[in-house]
Amino acid sequence: MSSPDHGAAGPGEGAEDRPRSEPPEQLALIRESVRRAEVPRAKPRTWRGAALAGRLPVARVLVDKGVLHLDRYFDYAVPEELDAQARPGVRVRVRFGAGRGQVRGGRREGGGLVDGFLVERVAASDYPGPLAALAQVVSPEPVLGPELLALARAVADRYAGSLADVLQLAVPPRSARAEKRPSPEPLPPPPAPAPGPWENYARGPAFLRALADGAAPRAVWTALPGPGWAEGIARAVAAALASGRGALVVVPDGRVVERVDTALTALLGSGRHAVLTADAGPEKRYGQWLAVRRGALRAVVGTRAAMFAPVRDLGLVVLWDDGDGNHSERHAPRPHAREVLQLRAAHEGCGFLLGGLGCTVEAAQLVETGWARPLVADRDRVRAAAPLVRTVGDAELARDGAARAARLPSLAWQVAREGLARGPVLVQVPRRGYVPRLACARCRAPARCRHCAGPLAAREDGGLGCSWCGREEPRWHCPECGGSRLRAQVVGARRTAEELGRAFPAVPVRTSGREQVLDTVPDAPALVVSTPGAEPVAEGGYAAALLLDGWAMLSRPDLRAGEEALRRWLGASALVRDQGSGGTVVIVAEPTLRPVQALVRWDPVGHALRELADRAELGFPPVSRMASVAGPPEAVAEFLALVELPADVVVLGPVPMPAPGVPGGPPSDRPWERALLRVPPGSGGALAAALKSAQAARTARGTGGGGRVEVRVDPPDIG
Incomplete structure (x- = not known):
């Protein structure tokens, strides 16, 4: 059933939804018209008495308003002059909001024109009042088909969002010149390919x-x-x-x-x-x-x-x-x-x-x-296609004074020198931002909470606390080696390039990263220093690769730290020649760690299965569904009190977090908090629906003094 639509008084609101500030006589007239109507059907109207479409005179429109409390269709009358163009899927413009000068909810609104999509044409509306007319069909090109509409609705429901927001991602902005150009004739199907x-x-x-x-x-x-x-x-x-x-x-x-x-x-x-x-x-x-x-x-x-x-x-x-x-x-x-x-x-x-x-x-x-x-x-x-992977613990740097100047253990130095005799050598270093919060100074294992396995962070008072559940950790010891000292340090790509340039003065050094990403490099001796994901392709493959500072990638305060580190290492190592051609990869990281061993064996599937088993034991995604609620502390508390969560939800936090530095966001010095909501399999839809309903109710009545709240379903980074 579609939502009631709007006339001069407001967009899609029935008498029971009208604001209290409307004149009493207007409410009386509305009630009288509803009472006298034998069947509660819409009374379409057009501007200046224009004729209505003879068939299916009501258009259901999705207006381009991404607020959750307006996530529904609105009914409009179809003028006869727009009958042929007003087809399902076209872009339209409609008058949305209260009539010009109408006072609603204590503020003055003007019914301006907004964009939208015509979803369907129907014979009558469920709204008993008069319907405003379509103002314009922007383009006769039907850009929103039923399959795309159904997909967008499914995505909006899954992520507790609005349909209008999803369609902004799905349908690109219009270009009139592109619409006027005919598309090419479709070609016949090609033959089935060989394997x-x-x-x-x-x-x-x-x-x-x-x-x-x-x-x-x-x-x-x-x-x-x-x-x-x-x-x-x-x-x-x-x-x-x-x-x-x-x-x-x-x-x-x-x-x-x-x-x-x-x-x-x-x-x-x-x-x-x-x-x-x-x-x-x-x-x-x-x-x-x-x-x-x-x-x-x-x-x-x-x-x-x-x-x-x-x-x-x-x-x-x-x-x-x-x-x-x-x-x-x-x-x-x-x-x-x-x-x-x-x-x-x-x-x-x-x-x-x-x-x-x-x-x-x-x-x-x-x-x-x-x-x-x-x-x-x-x-x-797999063994024939993969390069040879050799490991070395970066603790050897402390025992090798000559190599420490270039941050290269003796094995990495030797492989780089031999590789440069045959072609380019790739050097991967963690990009900026791969800074662990805290890790063991002895074995580089990430410091995690004993209660929920969340990452530990330093508090302002000098103590330790969990970033997920907020519990303090006064006496932390590393479960891997028993150490009690912590560290947080990483070296960037630019400094690494300078160090390697001094270590290999006769070899050109090229960098690829955020400022300048190289697509390819020639098959000539050179050191190519790259951040993860920006590695250029070498013609004929790299002769060798050095994966430095592996502990920094593994120590990221995130459930995906090991998975992400292995993915980055595999991507760089896949650019190296195979073992038969002499391709060698040296990774500077603790050899006994699970992601490092998965790289040595080139076994990403086995690593993923073991990670999945660990997630199942801890009850974390993807075994469970999770959502985050972030905002100022008073706003988060208000939202959590308002939302009707499923009975099987587990609330982690709230815990402090940095305020986002985005336009329109709160000042950077204003404190923010984040709560994580976790539900078992099968309850993800109920959690998303509850969050969407609460956010819509809060938006409809105004966020109040607490401020805005950011809700995200399946956040990729939960700390």
């Missing part, structure tokens, strides 16, 4: 055949090191296209888009797929998006915004490297591409391929629950 690199995986050829036959297989793919993964994605897309269906590929960044784009063009030729990235510019990107919406292009590759691409008859969704933080949307309601593509696979009945060099805990859970099947190579192929 190619999929022959390296036991179930790979069968997965490809199932796609080509029109089935919807679901798999978690742990790719072999090397450049073959891009061709594997291209062949999976080609198999889906061969069945007459579409395919969608979502990757972390523009550099990966270029690799997949090149592989698709080499396999299928040009004109068969669209590339959706922000770098293309608004007009070009919208033109490509329209070509997909119109069915002219059946394959898409792009970054996270492409997860909503309206591919017709979708047969396959692919997500590469789901552990990359770029897959988590920054704007409300902050969905993750993995969850969105899982929803698409379930709702649209298409194939699903989650691939990467590593394996996240969420990916391992998909296999454990039977939702997807694993695609892995046998151990002989």
Whole structure:
């Protein structure tokens, strides 16, 4: 049932919802009109007495207002002159708000024009009062189809957000020039591809055949090191296209888009797929998006915004490297591409391929629950494709005075010198921001709470406290080595480059990081110092790689510290030549730690399964569902008192946290707190609904003196 719509008095409000400040005589007239009506049907009207549409004169519109208490449809009258253009899915403009000069709730509002989407046309409205008319059909192009609308609603419900916010992420801004240009004619389906690199995986050829036959297989793919993964994605897309269906590929960044784009063009030729990235510019990107919406292009590759691409008859969704933080949307309601593509696979009945060099805990859970099947190579192929990984504990630096000046143990020094004789050497150092709160000074193990395993942080009074449950820890000892001293230190890429330049004065040193990211480097002797994720590709592969300061990445105060460190190490090591070609990787980290051993064995799946077992024992995501509530202390307390949480929820905190430095946020010196809400499997939907309802009620009546509260479902960083 749609929400009642608005006339001059307000947007979509019935008599019982009208503010108390309205004149009593107006309320009396409204009650009288409702009482006299035999059937409570809408009375559509148009401006200046224009004729109404003869058939289906009521349009249900989703207005572009992202506030939660307005997350519903509003009914408008359809003038006859707009009858032909006012089709479901088009952009419209409507008058929204109280009539100009009308006083509501103690403040004066003017009914301005706002954008929206026409969702459907109906014969009558449930609202008994008069309906305002559509002001304008912005464009006759239907951009919001039923599949995209259903997906957006599912995403909004899962993340306790508004449908309008999700559609802002899903539908790009309009470009009139792009709409006027016709899209190309669709090409016939290509032939089914040969297995190619999929022959390296036991179930790979069968997965490809199932796609080509029109089935919807679901798999978690742990790719072999090397450049073959891009061709594997291209062949999976080609198999889906061969069945007459579409395919969608979502990757972390523009550099990966270029690799997949090149592989698709080499396999299928040009004109068969669209590339959706922000770098293309608004007009070009919208033109490509329209070509997909119109069915002219059946394959898409792009970054996270492409997860909503309206591919017709979708047969396959692919997500590469789901552990990359770029897959988590920054704007409300902050969905993750993995969850969105899982929803698409379930709702649209298409194939699903989650691939990467590593394996996240969420990916391992998909296999454990039977939702997807694993695609892995046998151990002989893995050993042949991977470089040789050697370990050295960074404690050796304290015993090696000559090497300490360059922060290189003797083994790393030797491997770098031998590698430079054969080609470039990659040096990976933690990026800025990988600063642990506290770690053991002896073995570098992260300092965690004995009660909830949360990270310990230093308090202003000099004591220790948990960042999750808030408990104090007056007598901490390391459970690994028994040490009682703590440390927090990391060295950046620029300083590392300077140190290596002094250590190898005759070798050029190049850097790749936030200021300047290199795409490729030539196959010539050079030291390439890079932060994680910014490693350039070397022509022919790196001769060697040094992974420095491993303790800094492992000691991040986060549940994903080990998983993220292993993912970064695998990404850098995969750029190194295989063992047969002399490729060697040296990692400076405690050799006995689980992520380090997983790198040595090149066993990301085994690491993910053990992490999943630990999460299950602790009751943390993805085994459970979690949400965060952050804001000023009084606002968080007010929200937690207002929300009707499920009976099985566990509240952790609140604990202090830094105030966000975003425009419109509180002053940086104002204290903030965060509470974590945890529920077991099966209660995630109830938790999201409760949080959304409380946030909507709080927004409708104003946030009050407590300030705003940020609610996030499935936060990627819980400390």
